[in-house]
Amino acid sequence: MPKVKTEKKSRVHNEVQKQGIVFNKDFGQHILKNPLVITTMLEKAALRPTDVVLEIGPGTGNMTVRMLEKAKKVIACEIDTRLAAELQKRVQATPMQPKLQILIGDFLKAEMPFFDLCIANVPYQISSPLIFKLLLHRPIFRCAVLMFQREFAQRLVAKPGDKLYCRLSINTQLLARVDMLMKVGKNNFRPPPKVESSVVRLEPKNPPPPVNFTEWDGLTRIAFLRKNKTLAATFKVSSVIEMLEKNYKVFRSLRNEPLEEGFNMQEKVIGILEELEMATLRARSMDIDDFMRLLRAFNSKGIHFN
Ligand code: SAH
Secondary structure: OHHHHHHHHHHHHHHHHHHHOOOOHHHOOOEEOOHHHHHHHHHHHOOOOOOEEEEEOOOOOHHHHHHHHHOOEEEEEEOOHHHHHHHHHHHOOOOOHHHEEEEEOOOOOOOOOOOOEEEEEOOHHHHHHHHHHHHOOOOOOOEEEEEEEHHHHHHHHOOOOOOOOOHHHHHHHHHEEEEEEEEEOHHHEEOOOOOOEEEEEEEEOOOOOOOOHHHHHHHHHHHOOOOOOEHHHHOOOHHHHHHHHHHHHHHHHHOOOOOOOOOOHHHHHHHHHHHOOOOOOEHHHOOHHHHHHHHHHHHHOOOOOO
């Protein structure tokens, strides 16, 4: 009897302590409080008992403990030492403890071990670099189910011609299949954030596409700087031409090849665009195949984007 009492007391004590945590806005701390949202995210990830799950920003561990019930192991990366300690306390002396590995630090700087799935309500302020760190991680994981700010999620799934179609859309879709799963309103979080949220699923393409991602990113960065302009107009911008010219000169000199007679970078680039009949295309309506074709043509003529 006394034992039950103590347990009850300590649970209440924990709860009070949790209420007492002052959430840090700089770290985007908004704790998911609706268990149904967590249940749905776990279902959509099709979590198996043999899976190693990566969670980015576990906070006080509302999602973590649910995953620990189902997974072989959870690796949780948390930047805030207070919350990491809170989470450690929450699993202490329970059967979950040996299955949890907490990495304290910035996810963007951390070296990631192997994982099968990534399930997380992530810190929104690092959404973009977080996605590419995940998608460029090797070996390739099976799937990620992630909560993002709604507009960010909409950008991830946007298709050519959509208003929100941008470099983030095409770069993500190059590397993964992306599906919008559900909308999650502000009131499912404590404290409620200013923005609405949505959950998406990312399934990395395996094998990955046969492109050098740095080159690809360099090309889409230029093309989407002015996504409503024609490629011909974009590639006439002097800073763009200067950058490509510099790279080209390095490329030629590394191969001990002199520049061609009457070399003119702009003419060379526009010539390639015209040959491909792409000079009048605009990034806003170009798809992955268009950019693949363009990158291949540029690279085959020694034009590089990194
Ligand atoms: N997943 C928890 C908390 C989400 S809030 C839940 O749903 O209840 C976002 C969490 O990410 C916070 O715990 C915050 O401290 C953490 N965080 C913020 N920036 C981070 C970073 N760069 N690396 C790892 N964790 C980070």
